Amino acid sequence: MKRPSLRTPLALAITLALTAANPALAATKKEKELEARVAQLEAQVKALVNAQQQQQAQLDTTKAEAADAHAQVADTKTELDKIKATQPAPLPAGKQPIQATAINTGANPGTTFSYGGFVKLDAMATKTSDGKIDDGSAGRIFYLPSQIPVSAPPANGGNAYTDISAQLSRFWLSADTVTQRGDKLKGYVEMDFYGGGSNALNGNETSTNTYGVTLRQAYVQWNNWLAGQTWSNFQDVAALPDAVDFVGPTDGTIFVRQAQIRYAKGNWSFSAENPQTTIGSVATGARLANSGANVMPDLTARYTTKGNWGHFSVALLARQFEYQNKLANGSYQSAKTATGGAVSVAGNFNIGKNDDLRYMVNAGSGISRYMAFGLGSDTVLDANGGLHALDGYGGFVSWRHAFSPKLRGNLMYSMAMFDNDRSLPGWGINSWGVTERARSIHANLIYSPIPKLDLGAEITYGKRDLEDNRSGDLKRVQATVKYSF
Numbered sequence: 001m002k003r004p005s006l007r008t009p010l011a012l013a014i015t016l017a018l019t020a021a022n023p024a025l026a027a028t029k030k031e032k033e034l035e036a037r038v039a040q041l042e043a044q045v046k047a048l049v050n051a052q053q054q055q056q057a058q059l060d061t062t063k064a065e066a067a068d069a070h071a072q073v074a075d076t077k078t079e080l081d082k083i084k085a086t087q088p089a090p091l092p093a094g095k096q097p098i099q100a101t102a103i104n105t106g107a108n109p110g111t112t113f114s115y116g117g118f119v120k121l122d123a124m125a126t127k128t129s130d131g132k133i134d135d136g137s138a139g140r141i142f143y144l145p146s147q148i149p150v151s152a153p154p155a156n157g158g159n160a161y162t163d164i165s166a167q168l169s170r171f172w173l174s175a176d177t178v179t180q181r182g183d184k185l186k187g188y189v190e191m192d193f194y195g196g197g198s199n200a201l202n203g204n205e206t207s208t209n210t211y212g213v214t215l216r217q218a219y220v221q222w223n224n225w226l227a228g229q230t231w232s233n234f235q236d237v238a239a240l241p242d243a244v245d246f247v248g249p250t251d252g253t254i255f256v257r258q259a260q261i262r263y264a265k266g267n268w269s270f271s272a273e274n275p276q277t278t279i280g281s282v283a284t285g286a287r288l289a290n291s292g293a294n295v296m297p298d299l300t301a302r303y304t305t306k307g308n309w310g311h312f313s314v315a316l317l318a319r320q321f322e323y324q325n326k327l328a329n330g331s332y333q334s335a336k337t338a339t340g341g342a343v344s345v346a347g348n349f350n351i352g353k354n355d356d357l358r359y360m361v362n363a364g365s366g367i368s369r370y371m372a373f374g375l376g377s378d379t380v381l382d383a384n385g386g387l388h389a390l391d392g393y394g395g396f397v398s399w400r401h402a403f404s405p406k407l408r409g410n411l412m413y414s415m416a417m418f419d420n421d422r423s424l425p426g427w428g429i430n431s432w433g434v435t436e437r438a439r440s441i442h443a444n445l446i447y448s449p450i451p452k453l454d455l456g457a458e459i460t461y462g463k464r465d466l467e468d469n470r471s472g473d474l475k476r477v478q479a480t481v482k483y484s485f
Contacts, residue, residue, distance in 0.1 A: 340366025
């Protein structure tokens, strides 16, 4: 029997081994390809995650910026609301004023500003019997009886002289507020170019005709209270006549503006006002001093009633006078004092549609500073050093007639008188040169071709008498052009 060969099984085993090795080799290659693919995918995922993280960071930044922008918008709206709250309510429909909203610079919310005044040209020719009124003085600007020259015969005033000026033009500014509680506040300032009555101190008529600004009024008003400079409570401003001249019937007119504190309610008003004493000499009749040594303010009380018929007022004045003479060594003598009081009745009475009467009657002891621009002195000092209040009286009456809506006329008479006591110690031959009385008459026509524009002409005759019976007179023709705004 033939033995089997070993080559056949060995060959078969090798064949099987090779056959089994090829799939293993194939599987290893596949794994590598898959691992490479996984690595690539992981890289892509990582890139996507990084990109997402960057986008999230950008989104967070954008959200923060948006939140900050919202906060800024909210702050801006808050500021805008505050600004809107200070603005006045919008104007109603219809014709609008030039100023669309209130001017609130530096003022309380809701304050209303207003302004006004006038431009006035005055031209006058004056003739005085006993000499000329000094050039540049107040008597060359308006009728001032104390400056009518009086001299001994044979005095001669010479030819007439002419003055032309616009210095009485005026401007005022007012600020008015009503608070949420209903309180009424008012601030008022008014000025002109009167210059204190002496052009020599403020300019000249040679080249530029400059004039000094003069404070007329400056006060604040809170409900019933007033504090500042304005017309004296002793003066009835509403009774003043319609004159071309600055005042017109100056002789008998109460005319004072000064600092004061005033309380008014209903028909009554009361004030404490700046005190000042004018002092004359019994021996010479000359003005000695203008003293501010008073301790007590001038006290006033006024009652006013009005209706369709016109108005009526009565005012009382109480004063204390004081004078201290200054010695050569700088010390002062003992104070000399006196007291005084006065009453003023004034008003107007309408007579139909085209006529009215305006009047003022004044009397008192120590009234002179308040009447006729200080024509007399409040007090006199006698030879023994005694201070005495000077009695004075005065008044005016004025008739106004409207010829048409554009043409009106006025006729005025005024007078003032002083009781110079000749029994006082020191009265002598030189005492007779003091003013005893003054009076004047005025007539005018005023034409208004359009509203707020006045063209006027006025004639004035005035006379001043001294105690020794000497007198001087003034004749004046005046024209004016006045535009009020």
